[in-house]
Amino acid sequence: MYSELKGKAAFVTGAALATGIGFGIAEQLAANGMDVLLGDLAAQGGPLEENCAALRRDYGVRAEPITLDVSDAESIRAAVENIRAFAPSLRALINNAGINRGASRIGEYDAGLWKSVLDVNLMGPFLLTKALLPFMERGGTVVNVASRAGKRPLPTCSAYSVSKAGLIMFTKCLAVEYAAEGIRANALCPGQILTDMNVKRYAREAAAEGCAPEETMRRAIATVPLGRIGTPRDVGLAAAFLVSDASAYMTGQALNVTGGQITEL
């Protein structure tokens, strides 16, 4: 669909889970002919390789795994060598890896867990973007996967909400600082997407309320004007648009992918 992307290289973090948003994004980039590097923690190495094999088989593109911890500068330094070996320059960096840990009200929130969420969700994209900016091609783009929680607070998830609000502002800073070099930056703000992260959340809420997870999910769907939970493919399609020339005049934006749950900017 976006022919200008064919043969260009993209790096997507947090792409080990076949059910996750990262792989949903990688699939849509590969469907447009992009060569893709899939990054994730070493512990997720097996699924990472399987996902790469699936992309090679289904789309005929190059796809390789990169193990890294986005919150660790040393790990990023090692990964950059491998990224450079895969492609001399990147058309797209997708900062997707993210966590939500320790959910509780602020008064009870464990400080170590709070910091760990900020380290992965905010420091991670900063460290990785800083390391890869010298290898972004002119016309290249950074897509940061934020969240609707970065615009509206998610109760008991202050670390997550703050990290995503910070990521949206990081995106805007990046956009204005690097526009002159032809590098764009935009954020995606998904609503409720059916991945492991949300399946766990429905189960947690159900356990707290003493009802079935199907009930918490049914209530979640009722809050979405389009009447369904989103899919990783929905987010992937929006990411491909942001990487393509179809969004050439867009930078510094935070695009909602929420089925209408959020309508403000």
Ligand code: NAD
């Ligand atoms: P997920 O838990 O299914 O996948 C996240 C991936 O990130 C995992 O494979 C995990 O191993 C990886 N990861 C975690 N810490 C890492 C680290 N330090 N270094 C490298 N990789 C690491 O999550 P998901 O639901 O697919 O979410 C992906 C992104 O989308 C996250 O940033 C999340 O905050 C965001 N998001 C998700 C939803 C949703 O409804 N699922 C909604 C809004 C935003």
